[in-house]
Amino acid sequence: MLLNRKQSGKRWHLRPDGAPKVTGQLQYLTDMTLPDMIHGRVLRSEYPYARILSIDTSEAEALEGVYAVLTSKDVPGLNRFGIATPDQPVFCEDIVRYVGDAIVAVAADSPERAALALDAIRVEYEEFTPLNSTDAALAPGAPELHEHGPGNVLHRTEIKRGDAEQAFATCDHIVTETYYTPRQMHAYMETEGGLFVPDEEGRLNVFAATQHGYKDRMQLARIIGCPEEDIRVVSSPIGGSFGGKDELNVQPYGALLALRCGRPVKMHNSRKESVRAGLKRHPMKIEMQTGMSREGIIQAHRVRITADTGAYATLGAPVLNFCTEHCLGPYAIPNVDVEGVSVYTNNGLSGEFRGFGGNQAIFAMEGQMDRLAAIMNMDPWEFRRRNMREKNDPGPLNQRILVTDGLSQVWEALDRSELWQKHQSSPADPTLPPWIKRGVGAAIAMHGAGLGYGIPDPAGGRLSLNNEGKIEVAFSYEEFGQGLVATLEIMLCDLFQCSTSDLSIIIGDTDRVPHSGSSTASRSTTMAWMALQRLQIPFRSRVLDVASEMSGVPADELVTGPGGIWRKGQLPAETSEVETDVQGTGKSEKEVTLALEGVKQTSAIGNESDQTAESYLGLSQHLVKESVSSGFVVSYAELATQGEADEWIFDTKFDYPTTPDNVVGGHYLYTYAAVAAEVEVNTLTGETKLLDTRHVVAAGPVINPMGYIGQIEGGSVMALGFTLTEDAVMQDSRYVTTNLDTYMIPTIQDIHTNLEVEAIEDLPEGDAFGPRGIGEIGSVALAPAITAAIHQATGVWVNRLPVPREQLVRPLNVPLQEGVSPS
Amino acid sequence: MSKPLESHWTAVVNGEQKHLEIAQTTRLVDVLRTHLQLTGTKVSCEVGRCGACMVLMDGEPVNSCLIMAYQCEGSDIMTIEGLQGDEKGTLHPIQQAFVEEGGFQCGYCTPGMVISTKALLDAHPEPSQEQIETGLCGNLCRCTGYGGIIRAVRKAGERCATKETSAQETVS
Ligand code: FES
Ligand code: FES
Numbered sequence: 001m002l003l004n005r006k007q008s009g010k011r012w013h014l015r016p017d018g019a020p021k022v023t024g025q026l027q028y029l030t031d032m033t034l035p036d037m038i039h040g041r042v043l044r045s046e047y048p049y050a051r052i053l054s055i056d057t058s059e060a061e062a063l064e065g066v067y068a069v070l071t072s073k074d075v076p077g078l079n080r081f082g083i084a085t086p087d088q089p090v091f092c093e094d095i096v097r098y099v100g101d102a103i104v105a106v107a108a109d110s111p112e113r114a115a116l117a118l119d120a121i122r123v124e125y126e127e128f129t130p131l132n133s134t135d136a137a138l139a140p141g142a143p144e145l146h147e148h149g150p151g152n153v154l155h156r157t158e159i160k161r162g163d164a165e166q167a168f169a170t171c172d173h174i175v176t177e178t179y180y181t182p183r184q185m186h187a188y189m190e191t192e193g194g195l196f197v198p199d200e201e202g203r204l205n206v207f208a209a210t211q212h213g214y215k216d217r218m219q220l221a222r223i224i225g226c227p228e229e230d231i232r233v234v235s236s237p238i239g240g241s242f243g244g245k246d247e248l249n250v251q252p253y254g255a256l257l258a259l260r261c262g263r264p265v266k267m268h269n270s271r272k273e274s275v276r277a278g279l280k281r282h283p284m285k286i287e288m289q290t291g292m293s294r295e296g297i298i299q300a301h302r303v304r305i306t307a308d309t310g311a312y313a314t315l316g317a318p319v320l321n322f323c324t325e326h327c328l329g330p331y332a333i334p335n336v337d338v339e340g341v342s343v344y345t346n347n348g349l350s351g352e353f354r355g356f357g358g359n360q361a362i363f364a365m366e367g368q369m370d371r372l373a374a375i376m377n378m379d380p381w382e383f384r385r386r387n388m389r390e391k392n393d394p395g396p397l398n399q400r401i402l403v404t405d406g407l408s409q410v411w412e413a414l415d416r417s418e419l420w421q422k423h424q425s426s427p428a429d430p431t432l433p434p435w436i437k438r439g440v441g442a443a444i445a446m447h448g449a450g451l452g453y454g455i456p457d458p459a460g461g462r463l464s465l466n467n468e469g470k471i472e473v474a475f476s477y478e479e480f481g482q483g484l485v486a487t488l489e490i491m492l493c494d495l496f497q498c499s500t501s502d503l504s505i506i507i508g509d510t511d512r513v514p515h516s517g518s519s520t521a522s523r524s525t526t527m528a529w530m531a532l533q534r535l536q537i538p539f540r541s542r543v544l545d546v547a548s549e550m551s552g553v554p555a556d557e558l559v560t561g562p563g564g565i566w567r568k569g570q571l572p573a574e575t576s577e578v579e580t581d582v583q584g585t586g587k588s589e590k591e592v593t594l595a596l597e598g599v600k601q602t603s604a605i606g607n608e609s610d611q612t613a614e615s616y617l618g619l620s621q622h623l624v625k626e627s628v629s630s631g632f633v634v635s636y637a638e639l640a641t642q643g644e645a646d647e648w649i650f651d652t653k654f655d656y657p658t659t660p661d662n663v664v665g666g667h668y669l670y671t672y673a674a675v676a677a678e679v680e681v682n683t684l685t686g687e688t689k690l691l692d693t694r695h696v697v698a699a700g701p702v703i704n705p706m707g708y709i710g711q712i713e714g715g716s717v718m719a720l721g722f723t724l725t726e727d728a729v730m731q732d733s734r735y736v737t738t739n740l741d742t743y744m745i746p747t748i749q750d751i752h753t754n755l756e757v758e759a760i761e762d763l764p765e766g767d768a769f770g771p772r773g774i775g776e777i778g779s780v781a782l783a784p785a786i787t788a789a790i791h792q793a794t795g796v797w798v799n800r801l802p803v804p805r806e807q808l809v810r811p812l813n814v815p816l817q818e819g820v821s822p823s
Numbered sequence: 824m825s826k827p828l829e830s831h832w833t834a835v836v837n838g839e840q841k842h843l844e845i846a847q848t849t850r851l852v853d854v855l856r857t858h859l860q861l862t863g864t865k866v867s868c869e870v871g872r873c874g875a876c877m878v879l880m881d882g883e884p885v886n887s888c889l890i891m892a893y894q895c896e897g898s899d900i901m902t903i904e905g906l907q908g909d910e911k912g913t914l915h916p917i918q919q920a921f922v923e924e925g926g927f928q929c930g931y932c933t934p935g936m937v938i939s940t941k942a943l944l945d946a947h948p949e950p951s952q953e954q955i956e957t958g959l960c961g962n963l964c965r966c967t968g969y970g971g972i973i974r975a976v977r978k979a980g981e982r983c984a985t986k987e988t989s990a991q992e993t994v995s
Binding site: 005014015017018019021022023024025026027028031033186187188189190191237238239240242268270271480481482483706707709710713714715716717718739740741745746747748749751753755 | 856860861862863864865866867868869870871872873875902903904906907914918919921922923924925926927928929930931932933934937952955956957959960962963964965966967968969970971972973974
């Protein structure tokens with residue numbers, strides 16, 4: 001189904017956080033203030049690689065208005081953090097390994113004074129030559145950045161099957177190419193920050209963005225050396241993350257400063273500091289050699305991946321695992337020899353980023369497919385089909401995966417598309433000057449969801465009827481913009497036929513939600529759906545049983561509905577759908593007007609989450625219950641007065657589905673995507689413009705069409721940046737592109753305004769996992785589609801991203817038409 | 824430490840006369856976010872590139888991270904908090920269109936986008952694609968890919984246009 005507003009009809013659901021966001025009334029965590037708060041700042045390393053000889057903070061401490069100056073000596077617990085491998089120092093003790101390394105933190109009564117205090121700190125260093133590339137870090141005799149060596153290798157991966165060596169010897173054609181991908185920046189619009197508030201009971205309240213509040217709480221407790229229960233982490237709403245805020249960033253400093261000073265501390269990174277200290281996408285070098293038979297069937301595939309993981313581990317190892325798994329693409333290849341290595345350098349910090357290593361792998365593998373098809377003189381799409389895995393084949397790591405038709409469905413849908421058909425006979429446009437070239441390319445991908453085999457990936461959730469008579473769900477997921485709360489609303493309304501005003505949705509607060517895993521790896525939608533499937537049964541039966549006791553109507557004649565329990569067959573016509581429709585048709589002025597009244601400025605911290613919740617829930621819906629018709633039996637509020645409160649609470653815990661086979665990192669659920677792209681290349685300037693794209697995505701039922709389109713469009717434009725303009729350039733391990741004026745993310749002028757999204761909603765019959773997440777799939781396959789299109793347009797095989805414009809410039813050989821002057 | 828030079832600053836912000844004692848070198852974005860607690864205006868790049876801090880100064884869109892207090896002394900400033908529908912507490916048609924078309928995700932760029940859209944539609948009530956692109960190219964959004972934003976701007980344009988025509992009809 002082509003996904004757009006019209007097609008979505010009644011399912012076009014307005015986001016409950018819409019009014020507060022468009023009016024500017026929503027308080028992000030970095031907008032929060034308290035009257036007696038002070039301001040925290042961090043002193044970061046002057047050098048990418050050096051030994052600290054001495055730190056003199058006395059002058060800073062003596063400054064008026066400075067409340068605290070902290071170094072490594074002031075960390076009561078573990079002076080390290082990191083989701084997977086805690087190897088990043090909160091404060092460096094001796095060695096600094098990148099320009100974002102923290103040495104001292106200060107708190108002062110104004111941001112200006114905090115800056116003065118930083119200036120007053122004297123650090124003496126012994127400077128070393130930075131390991132500014134993976135080659136330098138792997139060179140024999142290179143200094144070891146971490147003690148746990150050997151060498152500067154963080155992690156190695158390997159997939160070996162068959163005998164690649166021998167198979168290459170019998171291949172008729174072999175394509176050898178090395179691909180390079182950039183250090184992409186997340187560039188979330190809200191930089192890191194928040195408010196850290198110690199309260200009278202001795203607890204620390206952390207209001208700072210993360211993708212996993214419980215993981216932050218665990219790490220902060222370890223740093224502070226206190227029980228986890230002494231910390232509350234409130235972590236939504238978030239002004240964008242894309243993986244970039246999953247690791248701790250300002251939290252250790254804010255927390256330690258607040259505890260030391262006994263007062264609220266505000267932190268908010270400037271963009272420059274955010275660039276300097278924050279995560280980036282792993283730059284990778286991927287060498288590939290792929291051999292095929294005379295008939296064009298791939299026989300052998302050799303891959304060597306080198307990832308620049310930067311100064312600390314963060315999720316470098318899992319990212320490399322993911323890349324390794326995905327560099328075979330969705331193809332059946334008998335002889336495989338893949339090795340990956342993730343290398344410590346002094347180049348910033350690489351970590352988690354939307355696509356998680358898949359983007360790099362898919363760019364390389366699909367590049368190989370196009371080059372092989374060209375040798376065969378074969379249609380590249382047909383070439384892919386011949387080599388595609390069969391439905392029942394094992395996954396890339398030879399592991400069992402869930403059988404679906406997704407791959408062949410996206411292949412076929414794209415094959416049929418008008419855009420891809422242009423590839424066959426790209427009509428020359430006579431109105432274009434001869435130096436403007438057009439081409440069409442396509443790529444296909446299978447992308448794993450969830451963290452993969454062997455990595456703890458807990459899920460769960462809570463469903464309850466709260467004492468206000470609201471159906472309440474609580475998850476430890478975060479809203480960083482993806483539209484999770486809207487999706488949950490839709491799921492719950494579908495499930496209980498209730499209205500949105502019957503709902504209370506709680507996320508992003510460790511005091512109020514159960515531990516149900518993180519919002520990462522395209523997993524939240526699937527996890528929430530699976531949790532609700534489990535929880536609805538006990539919840540519904542209790543609700544109906546009690547309603548039956550109260551009314552005398554047999555439980556099997558009752559159903560849940562808007563406002564409460566109804567007699568079966570007497571629900572007000574299509575309640576929840578009608579309501580959504582009202583909001584979606586533009587007749588919604590009144591609805592949104594009402595919604596706005598629910599928005600309140602948050603001023604008092606203690607009520608922050610309540611008010612945030614209040615602004616989330618029930619904002620977009622105001623079903624006025626007319627005089628209760630005869631079918632109405634009992635309201636949720638009345639039900640909630642029956643029995644003990646905890647009898648109305650239902651919890652579930654389970655794990656994200658993984659393959660039964662023992663392959664670390666191997667996925668079980670995959671989503672599939674095919675992308676076609678049409679480009680226009682100006683061979684005088686080397687500029688590439690993306691004109692048209694089509695994304696076909698097979699990820700199961702579309703729960704939230706607005707959110708789905710938004711995620712694919714957003715992912716696609718992010719991938720456009722990855723392909724054409726984005727690179728956090730480093731020179732001698734220092735960032736050259738330090739802000740958004742030199743680091744170029746796409747603007748509204750750079751995008752492909754023709755972007756069609758086609759959703760394939762089929763799932764195998766009786767599928768137990770429901771809708772799959774689509775947070776990443778829109779961003780993984782556009783790059784190779786664009787470079788294939790560039791090849792069709794210009795004949796140039798691009799192997800490096802962002803596409804080097806100089807490779808596409810052909811100033812001397814443009815044959816000018818008569819009467820056309822090169823302007 | 825010597826005290827920074829303080830001085831009197833006045834301007835009309837969202838229709839209200841404001842008087843503050845602040846250093847004249849304070850950036851407008853800090854006047855708004857810190858001194859007036861109008862945190863709807865966001866701060867992101869601080870170099871005039873992203874548009875998160877966009878406000879209207881005497882009707883013109885400006886990056887409030889680049890304007891100093893002394894430069895807007897006595898001006899008429901409108902922030903996102905000052906934008907609303909005809910009736911108090913209702914959404915302006917632009918805001919309404921952003922909600923309906925999914926013109927935001929995380930929402931952090933949204934106040935700036937809405938303000939730039941306001942300036943755009945004030946200048947070009949029925950903007951062409953090119954005018955939309957020129958009008959909004961100073962506002963970065965990392966979440967939406969701009970698709971929803973473009974649809975919202977078009978819809979807001981239509982709405983504002985119809986409203987204007989009907990207003991004219993009522994007048995005539
Ligand atoms: S913060 Fe002013 S333009 Fe970015
Ligand atoms: S909605 Fe997040 S930056 Fe635009």
